[in-house]
Amino acid sequence: MQLEFLFAGFAVFWAGIFVYLLMLQARVRSLQRDVERLEERLAETDAAPATPRR
Amino acid sequence: MSPAVAVMAKDLRLAWRDRAGWASAGAFATIAVLTYSFAFDLATGDVRPLLPGVLWTTFLFAGIFAGGQSFARESEEGTFDALLLSPVSPTMIYVGKATANVLAMLAIEFAQLLLATILFGTSLVSPELLVIVFIGTVGAVSLTTLLSTMSASMRGRAMLLPVMALPLLVPLLIGAVRATAASLDLDAGTAPWTLLLGVFALWSTLLSVLLFPLAVER
Amino acid sequence: MITSTLRNLYGWRWLAIPPVTGVAVMAMIIGALIVAPPEAIEGDVQRILYLHFPSILAAYGAFAVVFVASIVVLWRGDLRYDAVARGAASVGVLFTGLTLATGALWGKPVWGVYWTWDARLTSTLVLFLIYAAYLLARAMADELDEQAARFAAVFAILGAFDIPLIMFSVTWWRTLHPQPIVLRGLERPALPPEMLIVLLIAFLGISALAVWLGVLRTDTELLAKRTAVLRATIDRREGA
Numbered sequence: 201m202q203l204e205f206l207f208a209g210f211a212v213f214w215a216g217i218f219v220y221l222l223m224l225q226a227r228v229r230s231l232q233r234d235v236e237r238l239e240e241r242l243a244e245t246d247a248a249p250a251t252p253r254r
Numbered sequence: 255m256s257p258a259v260a261v262m263a264k265d266l267r268l269a270w271r272d273r274a275g276w277a278s279a280g281a282f283a284t285i286a287v288l289t290y291s292f293a294f295d296l297a298t299g300d301v302r303p304l305l306p307g308v309l310w311t312t313f314l315f316a317g318i319f320a321g322g323q324s325f326a327r328e329s330e331e332g333t334f335d336a337l338l339l340s341p342v343s344p345t346m347i348y349v350g351k352a353t354a355n356v357l358a359m360l361a362i363e364f365a366q367l368l369l370a371t372i373l374f375g376t377s378l379v380s381p382e383l384l385v386i387v388f389i390g391t392v393g394a395v396s397l398t399t400l401l402s403t404m405s406a407s408m409r410g411r412a413m414l415l416p417v418m419a420l421p422l423l424v425p426l427l428i429g430a431v432r433a434t435a436a437s438l439d440l441d442a443g444t445a446p447w448t449l450l451l452g453v454f455a456l457w458s459t460l461l462s463v464l465l466f467p468l469a470v471e472r
Numbered sequence: 473m474i475t476s477t478l479r480n481l482y483g484w485r486w487l488a489i490p491p492v493t494g495v496a497v498m499a500m501i502i503g504a505l506i507v508a509p510p511e512a513i514e515g516d517v518q519r520i521l522y523l524h525f526p527s528i529l530a531a532y533g534a535f536a537v538v539f540v541a542s543i544v545v546l547w548r549g550d551l552r553y554d555a556v557a558r559g560a561a562s563v564g565v566l567f568t569g570l571t572l573a574t575g576a577l578w579g580k581p582v583w584g585v586y587w588t589w590d591a592r593l594t595s596t597l598v599l600f601l602i603y604a605a606y607l608l609a610r611a612m613a614d615e616l617d618e619q620a621a622r623f624a625a626v627f628a629i630l631g632a633f634d635i636p637l638i639m640f641s642v643t644w645w646r647t648l649h650p651q652p653i654v655l656r657g658l659e660r661p662a663l664p665p666e667m668l669i670v671l672l673i674a675f676l677g678i679s680a681l682a683v684w685l686g687v688l689r690t691d692t693e694l695l696a697k698r699t700a701v702l703r704a705t706i707d708r709r710e711g712a
Binding site (some may be wrong): 397400401404405408414417418420421422424425428429432443445447450453454457461465468469471 | 602608613620627638640641644645
């Protein structure tokens with residue numbers, strides 16, 4: 201009975217930390233995608249001046 | 255002195271022109287009291303201890319909705335930015351705005367006290383209770399005015415304002431409900447509730463006056 | 473001067489923080505589950521203390537960082553401290569939440585209930601709500617919105633100054649009323665030395681963990697800000 205609650209306490213604590221890290225990782229992933237997309241756009245604009253735009 | 259009075263007069267005039275908005279806040283408060291009385295059957299004797307809580311949750315919610323709405327109008331029309339660019343100091347702008355909001359809220363609350371007196375057969379218009387309502391309103395509205403200025407420019411502000419304001423107002427709610435209960439001869443414990451309310455009102459007014467210029471500085 | 477020191481710190485902190493955290497956390501788990509003696513009355517479940525108590529201390533530390541960083545945001549208008557405040561607030565909310573959760577799982581076997589409206593529990597819950605609201609409010613505006621950063625900083629300062637009032641009011645609200653008997657467990661005698669040492673190690677471990685998570689989160693916020701700057705620059709170039 202008592203050990204169950206001890207186990208639950210430790211499990212909840214580490215699960216909380218783990219979920220926090222997962223959410224942080226998801227945020228970093230999406231930022232990484234943003235940066236990649238921006239890099240592509242930057243490459244396009246750098247190439248653009250060669251072709252005259254109207 | 256005079257700039258704050260001028261801003262207050264302007265805000266009161268605005269509040270009057272925007273009376274539909276304030277009237278809907280008053281209507282909200284009325285509906286809320288009626289909803290509570292249907293939910294808890296407040297006219298029966300056993301639930302009289304709930305009355306202070308009913309009144310104060312109604313006052314707080316009505317104040318938050320009305321305050322948020324009063325700034326939404328200004329931030330949409332850009333008049334708030336114009337006011338900030340004017341030579342009037344931000345402190346005066348804040349004091350004028352908060353005073354106008356307090357006066358408008360006091361009118362709504364007084365009407366609710368009269369209504370509740372009639373509906374629940376309990377005399378709620380005593381000098382002691384009016385003082386408690388005044389102090390509580392100053393404490394709550396000074397804080398919600400500051401917070402509504404801030405949340406006015408944010409997305410999803412209608413949801414955000416109560417989420418930000420209510421946790422900060424926990425001491426005020428406790429103090430106001432218990433002080434009101436004590437003035438109605440209900441069991442309220444022995445702590446100095448009116449003192450707690452007064453300290454909170456002083457705290458929130460001082461801090462809001464000090465922080466408002468820092469918040470809008472650009 | 474300060475920025476160059478910080479930049480140097482950036483290099484070696486990833487050499488220092490993870491190993492220190494790892495060792496301290498391992499020592500904490502071994503200490504809490506094996507080395508520390510079971511408590512005389514409460515038995516093994518009392519070992520939750522080694523997570524519960526350091527967590528709330530870490531949360532208080534994080535909220536202190538939020539307070540100081542918010543003052544710097546208002547004073548200097550430096551958005552990097554907005555990132556620090558957000559990072560610290562999210563770690564503070566995390567550890568306050570973990571304190572409440574572990575506390576509930578400790579309370580059930582010892583007091584018989586998961587939750588009771590005791591002064592300390594209630595004020596911790598309000599603290600959790602205030603800083604969760606801070607995070608929500610800040611997340612609803614742009615990374616580079618200086619106005620929103622100032623607003624969030626003002627709110628954080630209001631929250632910090634509200635804490636003593638909340639503690640007073642909630643204590644009067646609760647403690648002057650009949651207390652449930654279950655709460656007697658709170659007045660415990662001083663801890664024996666073995667427990668105190670394990671608690672100290674646990675405090676080190678959880679503090680290191682909190683610093684690590686806070687730094688990670690702050691870095692993420694800074695990265696988000698830099699990405700936003702980059703996007704604005706590219707938008708301007710494409711528009712030109």
